Amino acid sequence: xxxxxxxxxIALSYLVLAIGAIIAIFPLALMVVSALxxxxxxxxxxxxxxxxLQWVNFSRAWTDAQxxxxxxxxxxxxxxxxxxxxxxxxxxxxxxxxxxxxxWRWISAYLLATTTLPIQLYLFPLYxxxxxxxxxxxxxxxxxxxxxxxxxxxIFLLRTYFLAIPREIEEAAIxxxxxxxxxxxxxxxxLVSPGILTVAVISGLxxxxxxxxSSTFLQSHDAQTAVVxxxxxGGQYSSDWGEIMAAAILIVAxxxxxxxxxxxxxxxxxxxxxxxG
Amino acid sequence: MPFLLPAxxxxxxxxxxxxxxxxxxxxxxxxxxxxxxxxxLDNFRTIFADPVFFSALLNNIKxxxxxxxxxxxxxxxxxxxxxxxxxxxxxxxxxxxxxxIIATVVVAxxxxxxxxxxxxxxxxxxxxxxxxxxxxxxxPPTALxxxxxxxxxxxxxxxxxxxxxxxxxxxxxxxxxxMLDGANFPQLMRYVLLPAIRPTITxxxxxxxxxSFLAFDFVYVLTQGGPAYSSEVLxxxxxxxxxxxxxxxxxxxVALVISFFGLVATVFYVRIQQREGAR
Numbered sequence: 001x002x003x004x005x006x007x008x009x010i011a012l013s014y015l016v017l018a019i020g021a022i023i024a025i026f027p028l029a030l031m032v033v034s035a036l037x038x039x040x041x042x043x044x045x046x047x048x049x050x051x052x053l054q055w056v057n058f059s060r061a062w063t064d065a066q067x068x069x070x071x072x073x074x075x076x077x078x079x080x081x082x083x084x085x086x087x088x089x090x091x092x093x094x095x096x097x098x099x100x101x102x103x104w105r106w107i108s109a110y111l112l113a114t115t116t117l118p119i120q121l122y123l124f125p126l127y128x129x130x131x132x133x134x135x136x137x138x139x140x141x142x143x144x145x146x147x148x149x150x151x152x153x154x155i156f157l158l159r160t161y162f163l164a165i166p167r168e169i170e171e172a173a174i175x176x177x178x179x180x181x182x183x184x185x186x187x188x189x190x191l192v193s194p195g196i197l198t199v200a201v202i203s204g205l206x207x208x209x210x211x212x213x214s215s216t217f218l219q220s221h222d223a224q225t226a227v228v229x230x231x232x233x234g235g236q237y238s239s240d241w242g243e244i245m246a247a248a249i250l251i252v253a254x255x256x257x258x259x260x261x262x263x264x265x266x267x268x269x270x271x272x273x274x275x276x277g
Numbered sequence: 278m279p280f281l282l283p284a285x286x287x288x289x290x291x292x293x294x295x296x297x298x299x300x301x302x303x304x305x306x307x308x309x310x311x312x313x314x315x316x317x318l319d320n321f322r323t324i325f326a327d328p329v330f331f332s333a334l335l336n337n338i339k340x341x342x343x344x345x346x347x348x349x350x351x352x353x354x355x356x357x358x359x360x361x362x363x364x365x366x367x368x369x370x371x372x373x374x375x376x377x378i379i380a381t382v383v384v385a386x387x388x389x390x391x392x393x394x395x396x397x398x399x400x401x402x403x404x405x406x407x408x409x410x411x412x413x414x415x416x417p418p419t420a421l422x423x424x425x426x427x428x429x430x431x432x433x434x435x436x437x438x439x440x441x442x443x444x445x446x447x448x449x450x451x452x453x454x455x456m457l458d459g460a461n462f463p464q465l466m467r468y469v470l471l472p473a474i475r476p477t478i479t480x481x482x483x484x485x486x487x488x489s490f491l492a493f494d495f496v497y498v499l500t501q502g503g504p505a506y507s508s509e510v511l512x513x514x515x516x517x518x519x520x521x522x523x524x525x526x527x528x529x530x531v532a533l534v535i536s537f538f539g540l541v542a543t544v545f546y547v548r549i550q551q552r553e554g555a556r
Contacts, residue, residue, distance in 0.1 A: 148291035
């Protein structure tokens, strides 16, 4: 259709798309520019470029907020959650795709329903339960919460990958003497590895960025994740926006690099979860 | 069944059992320490007597309307224009998606400090040119809209990418036929593209309603529901009852009200799906 649409239509389209891009980029550009300015410069003119690059903002943010420790905590929670989601959800998705379980419709409906519940509906008893069992500040206990919350989406996404596997392949493996577990583990799992990677990327990023649950269940200074530490930094040094923006970049950078490397998988995964053909 | 067991057990322990306990807590009085006592509908009477509950509910409704219109319109415009252009599709998709991948707390602080702040932000820069604005987050009439703007910025790129993905699946023969008939782009949108992706638009609108009643992070980080409860929504009100006032009963009652709206939207969605499946 590009041939038949007039040049002016295409030019106008680029103009509108560019405005959209500027809207998306502008606050992020301000974040980067401000991270390299002194707070006096920011107050004097928030939009001006820095006169000299203040790399010291980054080192101050790193030490003041003890970001190193909190970034490690975030990495630990994220890694554990991704492993838990990939293992439990690929198994569950396989079962739902093969409809091997009686009542699979009800289980799917239940999982769908949990995604519409507010966190406040289960946060308070969960918090009291965790506190009672001494699981506050426990990274593994927190990653179980994330696994529960992110798993319905992951299961539904992985299920579509399992559905695409021809049954003949599985039947051939069974004829060759493989049991159900071997069929899943040795035959199907390698075939859905792109789906597992997509789920790992999306749930990993969601975990890295999550705030409410993390701030509720990891409370001590040494256990906090980077996002929660960043939140408290804003309260402590609320006037020094250069330092705060430097800390913001340090937290965003790993997620951003990850996204740029994986963007195709990311965007396709998000889209395939939501687009109904 | 053994394949489903691990995921299901985690889900039931973390979500279902605590959720059922919350339902029970909505009908008892409990300070977190002593023995809970059954109080019937008292917790609901408490929240219905609290004027903040109704202003929070109204804010959720405003929030829903804002998100049903603005980000969906932005996403549809950007998504369909991506279909028009050939070069730069990937670039624009990546740029639109960037805000989506950034942590809400970081996004909130960037807007707070670099856009809304009357000293260090864009609002302060406007002052250099004689446009004196106060902090939109600190003004009761504007606080909710200021918070919603940040969330719209964070969110619309996701919809643009989703709608573009849906539009790409539209049958090219249909598009070519319309073009041969001399349709211009707005006509193409109205008669071919929008009807073709209607299921995706409907799904996104229902999700928008559900998510709008769950909205929490941006309100909590940017205004904590203030000033003077002007940007309070149901989820922050529930959190306030539980963790600031230590009144778990009313907190549970508000959580049930939020769940009710989610349930209505879900039922609505299932019925629409059944109707479309029947055709």
